Amino acid sequence: MYRIAINGYGRIGQAVLRALYESKDKWGMQVVAINSLSDIETLTYMTRYDTTHGRFPVCVEHRDSNLIVDGDVIRVSNTEDPADLDWQDLEIDLILECSGTFGDLAQAQRYLDAGAKRLLFSQPALPEVEATVVYGVNDEVLNNTQRIVSAASCTTNCIVPVLKALDQKWGVENGMTTTIHSAMNDQPIIDSSNARNLRLSRGGLQSIIPIDTSLARGIERMLPHLQGKFDCLHIRVPTQNVSVLDVSLNMKNDVSVEEVNDLFADLSRGTLSHILGYTEEPHASVDFNHSPLSCVVDGSQTKVNSKRMLKLFCWFDNEWGFANRMLDVSRHWLNL
Structure with a gap:
């Protein structure tokens, strides 16, 4: 059983833990540590109950600074500085970095120095990572000497298998x-100032809100021969979960x-x-x-012109699908 730590316990971190316990064999992995800024009581409550995915399927409680699942x-630790983590005795095989707060090798290395062999980002991170993996597309690039890898993003995992095919x-x-993406927790329910992104200061339940996206760069990283040939838009809509990619392509041959x-x-x-x-x-x-797939192509919406x-039209559960791909990449990488 491989020993896993989760750094950052938001939507993806929680979905990863839940997906492990909803599987028959926990993917051959056991979570032994979580680092989150939430206190243990809040963390326990947020694990037990989830508006999107329902109640946790097994007993969840806490004892001292430990979550018991x-x-x-x-x-459970509550620190922003990896230097304050004490994981050396836990023999951690892999950290799942789910905080989304950094994507560089130097900071990732600090978490490894806290006591782990490898780190997997739940976001594209910087191109300097040793590999960016879309499971089912290029997982053959992984090897057992790599230490810092990215599982790309939910949108990249949705679109790249489709484009490659x-x-x-x-x-x-x-x-x-x-x-067309569901609302996220960086949006307020009603207007609240956000100087870094004025659109994100607007109430997420009242508006369709355009947001910047780096998906084009993600496509280019995975399919470099398409560099400069894609541009992408991203809008947030007032739904709780599940998103869809509206894809328009010019093909080289008739279809x-x-x-x-x-x-x-x-x-x-x-x-x-x-x-x-x-x-x-x-x-x-x-x-x-709660669909574990990266993408569901909706054939009723396929259109061809000229x-x-x-x-x-490509549907995806932006939380659950991506959490399952994180675990796919983890299991494949750890077993090399």
Whole structure:
């Protein structure tokens, strides 16, 4: 059983822990430490109850500075400075860095120095990381000598398998994407000043809010031959969870709706079944809440214009799907 620490216990950190306990074998991993700025009482409560994903499926309590989950003891610390962490005796195999507050190697190394062998970012981080992995697309780049790796982002994990499949089949000339993303915890319920981003000062329940995105850079990092050929928009909408990517592509060769849908239906039943889904049912976003897939292509929304302009709709649970990819990458990397 590999020993895991979680640094940052927000939406992704909590989803990772829950996904471990909802699996049959806990993915061969055991969380032994959590570092969070929340006190132990708050952390226990937020683990037990979740508005989006429901009650935690097993008993959760706390004793002293430990979180007790189904009888498993998890040491909890509350520090911003990794120099204050004392994990040396825990024999940690991997830190899942879920705070989203940094993405550089120097800070990551400080967490490793606190007592762990490897660190996996829950965000793209800086390009200097030893590898950026979209599971099911390029996990073969991992090796057992790497120490600091990124699992990219929820949107990158959604779009890259789709783009790679289309590019291999017909060739992608260029494209644009719009991420229609659920509200997040950096948005206030009602207006509250945010000098760094004025749009994020607006109430998240009342408006559709454009946000800057680095998805184009994520696509280029994973598919470098498409560098300079994508631009991306991102808007936040007043829903609790589940997002969708609206993808517009110019293809190098003629395509049809039927051919594109057949491709993704086949992949969802075959080589990409673990990460990719396909549907033609009349879904709403809530239907994909708690979906472990990186992407579900909605064939009912596939459109082709003038034979080479393709539009796709790709659903994804931006919390649960990505948490499961974090665990996929972790298990694969640890077992090399």
